[in-house]
Amino acid sequence: MTPSKPAFTRAEPDARRLSLIEACARVLAREGAAGTSVRAIALEAGVSPGLVGHYFAGVDALVAETYAHVEAQVSAAIDAALEASGSDPRARLEAFVTASFAPPIASGELLTTWIAFWSLVRTRAEIARQHDEQYAAFRARLEYLLRACGLPADRLRPAAIGITALVDGLWLELCLSPQAFSADEAGAIARAALDVLTSTGR
Numbered sequence: 001m002t003p004s005k006p007a008f009t010r011a012e013p014d015a016r017r018l019s020l021i022e023a024c025a026r027v028l029a030r031e032g033a034a035g036t037s038v039r040a041i042a043l044e045a046g047v048s049p050g051l052v053g054h055y056f057a058g059v060d061a062l063v064a065e066t067y068a069h070v071e072a073q074v075s076a077a078i079d080a081a082l083e084a085s086g087s088d089p090r091a092r093l094e095a096f097v098t099a100s101f102a103p104p105i106a107s108g109e110l111l112t113t114w115i116a117f118w119s120l121v122r123t124r125a126e127i128a129r130q131h132d133e134q135y136a137a138f139r140a141r142l143e144y145l146l147r148a149c150g151l152p153a154d155r156l157r158p159a160a161i162g163i164t165a166l167v168d169g170l171w172l173e174l175c176l177s178p179q180a181f182s183a184d185e186a187g188a189i190a191r192a193a194l195d196v197l198t199s200t201g202r
Contacts, residue, residue: 111175
């Protein structure tokens with residue numbers, strides 16, 4: 001006699017963790033940090049609050065994991081843009097900078113999720129640490145690409161800081177008011193800035 005199949009199949013632990021992280025990101029985007037609780041995340045994921053506690057040591061730990069997950073998705077999108085740009089150093093620099101102006105990075109939902117994260121930077125040490133590490137890594141990659149384009153060592157750090165600020169500002173406005181200007185316009189502005197910052201003159 002063939003044994004009957006179980007009435008339900010338990011999700012693999014990694015898949016369950018991911019579903020909770022994705023639920024947390026949706027709650028953060030919709031409710032903000034103040035409205036993100038174990039109960040709200042459990043409701044969003046369709047599980048019991050106890051299951052959230054089984055996988056994460058409280059809401060702070062889950063939010064920190066969600067930050068890392070969202071940052072990894074952003075990095076993957078930038079990596080894909082770099083891969084598609086080929087081997088020319090200038091093309092790679094432009095791809096790295098302009099990747100933020102296209103989906104999935106340029107999205108209203110991602111913006112609201114980041115706003116929730118930013119609101120926690122001043123109050124949660126783990127989020128502050130992740131924020132600092134993320135921006136340091138972004139600038140380090142930018143410096144590497146600028147160096148490949150021939151920018152002298154003494155100009156790498158200020159150029160990377162300036163370009164990062166420019167990208168953040170254009171990305172923010174593009175997500176907030178996509179009718180104000182297009183991704184192509186944002187890219188053109190960024191490329192013009194790169195022309196100035198990477199020029200041989202000082």
